[in-house]
Amino acid sequence: MQPINIFAKWxxxxxxxxxxxxxxxxxxxxxxxxxxxxxYIINQSTTDPNTLLLAEAYQDEAALDAHRASxxxxxxxxxxxxxxxxxREVVITREISRV
Incomplete structure (x- = not known):
């Protein structure tokens, strides 16, 4: 099973x-x-310091659920x-292919 990737914009x-x-x-x-x-990576916009972008990856849905319940x-x-x-915008993804 492919990992679950989370991208959040705050x-x-x-x-x-x-x-x-x-x-x-x-x-x-x-x-x-x-x-x-x-x-788990935290990024900050170079044009608007109040914009944070988070990139997270979890091995599976159970790991994501455990994280959210922590x-x-x-x-x-x-x-x-x-x-x-x-x-707060959150997008949950799975990789579909490697280029």
């Missing part, structure tokens, strides 16, 4: 970037330690980060 509310970056660094560290995590995801992402975002 637009951080004005004045909240430092808080979000501090919180997401905690999430990244804990997420990378999860058994099914293959990748205490750190629920407490930090859902409970603390999401209220500090203007928008």
């Amino acid at each position: 637009q951080v509310k004005e004045g909240e970037l430092d808080t979000v970056l501090n919180l997401i660094s905690q999430v990244a560290e804990q997420s990378r330690a999860e058994d099914g995590n293959l990748l 205490a750190h995801f629920q407490k930090i992402v859902v409970g603390q980060i999401v209220p500090l975002l203007d928008t």
Whole structure:
């Protein structure tokens, strides 16, 4: 089975970037330690610092489900980060071919 890839675009509310970056660094560290995590990268736009792009990969849907149910995801992402975002767009994908 192919890994599950997640691409998320977060637009951080004005004045909240430092808080979000501090919180997401905690999430990244804990997420990378999860058994099914293959990748967790945080990118910041070069033209708009309040735009963050996350790239994540999990070995399968069960690993993604475990990540989303984890205490750190629920407490930090859902409970603390999401209220500090203007928008949050998440796309879940599977690779269809290698070029």
